[in-house]
Amino acid sequence: VQLQASGGGLVQAGGSLRLSCAASGGTFSGYTITWFRQAPGKEREFVASSFRSSSNTYYTDSVKGRFTISRDNRKNTVYLEMNSLKPEDTAVYYCAAGRPILSSLTDKNGYYYWGQGTLVTVSS
16 A cells, blocks of 8 residues: 655644545555654654544544544545644654554554655744
């Protein structure tokens, strides 16, 4: 599976962006697709996930109510709608595909495939 992340950019605090993760080369619906992010000097962290079998969604606490993950299996694409952006959301955002168990969604080691990352910069 190849993943292509896009949609990053520079936005002012309070603004919005929509990231896209387009997949090719595999059975998209069979994978959990998760967004991680990595800020300068920090570890890569879990942001949001669309679970494969149920399409349930999960979020880290800091983005709940502001970010929405959705998937379109016909287009093999997962989206991350980001609203009310804050400077602390600044990071490179990566999408990843895998089949982790539910309790391991946030563990980046459970994902087989990664996109190249897209930079989100939120100015204050």
